[in-house]
Amino acid sequence: MPTYPKPTQEQLVVTRLGEARLVSPLPLSTTPGDNIGDFVDDDLRALYNPRIMLGEKPSDLCFELAGARREIFFTPQDTTAAIVTCGGLCPGLNNVIRSLVLELLMNYGIRNVLGIRYGYHGLNPNVGRPPFELTKELVDEIHHKGGTILGTSRGPQEHKESVDFLVDRGVNILFCVGGDGTQRGAHQIASEIARRKLPISVIGIPKTIDNDIKYCYRTFGFATAVSEAEKVIDRAHVEAKSVLNGVGLVKLMGRHAGFITAAATLASGEANFALIPEVPMQLHGEHGLLAALDRRLKAREHAVVVIAEGAGQHWLDECPDEFDASGNLLLRDVGPFLAHAIKDYSNKVGNPANVKYFDPSYHIRSVHADATDSLLCERLARAAAHAGMAGKTDMLVGLWHNQLIDVPLAVSCDAKKQLSPEGELWMALQALTRQEKWYSGV
Numbered sequence: 001m002p003t004y005p006k007p008t009q010e011q012l013v014v015t016r017l018g019e020a021r022l023v024s025p026l027p028l029s030t031t032p033g034d035n036i037g038d039f040v041d042d043d044l045r046a047l048y049n050p051r052i053m054l055g056e057k058p059s060d061l062c063f064e065l066a067g068a069r070r071e072i073f074f075t076p077q078d079t080t081a082a083i084v085t086c087g088g089l090c091p092g093l094n095n096v097i098r099s100l101v102l103e104l105l106m107n108y109g110i111r112n113v114l115g116i117r118y119g120y121h122g123l124n125p126n127v128g129r130p131p132f133e134l135t136k137e138l139v140d141e142i143h144h145k146g147g148t149i150l151g152t153s154r155g156p157q158e159h160k161e162s163v164d165f166l167v168d169r170g171v172n173i174l175f176c177v178g179g180d181g182t183q184r185g186a187h188q189i190a191s192e193i194a195r196r197k198l199p200i201s202v203i204g205i206p207k208t209i210d211n212d213i214k215y216c217y218r219t220f221g222f223a224t225a226v227s228e229a230e231k232v233i234d235r236a237h238v239e240a241k242s243v244l245n246g247v248g249l250v251k252l253m254g255r256h257a258g259f260i261t262a263a264a265t266l267a268s269g270e271a272n273f274a275l276i277p278e279v280p281m282q283l284h285g286e287h288g289l290l291a292a293l294d295r296r297l298k299a300r301e302h303a304v305v306v307i308a309e310g311a312g313q314h315w316l317d318e319c320p321d322e323f324d325a326s327g328n329l330l331l332r333d334v335g336p337f338l339a340h341a342i343k344d345y346s347n348k349v350g351n352p353a354n355v356k357y358f359d360p361s362y363h364i365r366s367v368h369a370d371a372t373d374s375l376l377c378e379r380l381a382r383a384a385a386h387a388g389m390a391g392k393t394d395m396l397v398g399l400w401h402n403q404l405i406d407v408p409l410a411v412s413c414d415a416k417k418q419l420s421p422e423g424e425l426w427m428a429l430q431a432l433t434r435q436e437k438w439y440s441g442v
């Protein structure tokens with residue numbers, strides 16, 4: 001259940017640089033049933049809402065389906081692509097780079113692929129390092145490594161200079177791999193390209209362990225981050241259970257979305273409380289977290305609490321907002337604050353807790369992609385390559401009910417996705433932890 005308003009059909013129309021007239025070099029077919037993979041018809045659509053109420057007319061609101069087109073826009077041997085990775089690290093960045101390079105060079109046979117260094121800074125010759133050529137040999141084994149071989153960055157970018165750079169370097173397709181900020185930046189670059197009426201395609205590939213990008217049910221990196229977080233919760237449980245009144249407290253990444261916290265809590269099955277930014281909870285008072293935790297300790301003599309970094313911000317003292325280089329609000333550190341609050345309260349009520357605090361923050365995102373994410377990276381990257389070669393632009397590749405879709409950047413990056421407190425994930429978490437019971441004291 002999305003937490004954002006339904007788009008209009010007009011908002012879901014993807015921009016094209018012009019008519020795609022060239023026959024694709026991919027060895028695909030247009031005949032179903034011939035045991036050869038098929039091109040995707042440009043008129044094929046994925047329904048926005050796959051649920052229907054019996055007796056009601058289904059809505060025909062739909063996304064453009066991603067995939068290889070029979071007609072392409074760019075002449076492969078004259079085409080240069082460039083790849084840039086921006087924002088925080090995320091498992092799978094190297095997988096995406098590798099799959100893009102292999103699809104573009106080996107299957108489409110384009111001229112070359114440039115690797116842009118250290119995020120959007122690399123598109124500004126006055127600030128960034130020069131790009132380097134990505135060859136098949138260079139990317140051969142990179143998918144086994146965490147991080148990004150291109151480097152990444154946060155901080156503002158001058159989109160006019162970025163477009164000058166693309167023109168100077170003869171780049172025809174730019175692939176922007178990153179989170180919501182990166183996709184906003186990609187949209188600005190595409191808008192400047194459109195203003196100058198240039199035939200340059202800009203394609204986004206959504207990356208973030210936070211899983212907060214609209215029209216992408218699951219971003220790559222999320223599954224790996226959840227697997228890593230799950231291990232930490234399990235260890236926090238071991239620590240908590242080994243001492244009297246042990247409390248394993250785990251703080252996980254997730255600025256504005258609690259997807260990592262909720263999914264890792266469910267996967268682990270060992271946490272008793274999960275706190276996310278979307279569901280603000282009281283700390284003090286009869287129905288606050290501290291009293292609830294005390295009830296749990298009295299009943300079971302150990303507890304595990306998982307908190308997303310963006311949760312409980314309202315518990316901390318007001319102080320002037322600070323921002324990172326990209327303008328993202330810097331969160332105050334709720335983990336140590338909560339550890340102290342639990343210790344103080346438990347001492348005060350005469351039932352001292354033995355708090356073991358875990359902060360695995362960067363650990364969960366700097367690892368290499370697991371098999372689930374590697375597969376998703378492969379799918380997203382190849383779909384992005386197809387979209388670029390077909391001359392689509394100002395769009396990102398999304399994942400909607402397990403179908404890859406092409407989504408205009410303007411409609412994807414106008415807001416972040418958050419976890420719905422009415423959705424299945426949060427309901428499952430309530431059913432598993434039964435944390436409400438401790439809060440209500442019944």
Ligand SMILES: Nc1ncnc2c1ncn2[C@@H]1O[C@H](COP(=O)(O)OP(=O)(O)OP(=O)(O)O)[C@@H](O)[C@H]1O
Pocket residue numbers: 086087088089119120153154155156157178179180181182183184185186188207208209210326327328
């Ligand atoms: N509002 C914006 N408008 C245009 N460009 C932006 C905007 N926000 C960020 N960018 C560009 O995108 C880059 C990456 O943004 P940011 O640091 O917010 O990471 P992100 O892509 O959101 O990834 P993460 O998920 O790690 O936060 C920045 O360096 C900046 O150039």
Ligand SMILES: O=P(O)(O)OC[C@H]1O[C@](O)(CO)[C@@H](O)[C@@H]1O
Pocket residue numbers: 088089154179208209210253254255309324365
């Ligand atoms: O410290 P950095 O590298 O700026 O990134 C931290 C942020 O990046 C993310 O991993 C992705 O947005 C967030 O969960 C986290 O708050």
Ligand SMILES: [Mg+2]
Pocket residue numbers: 087179180181328
């Ligand atoms: Mg972001």
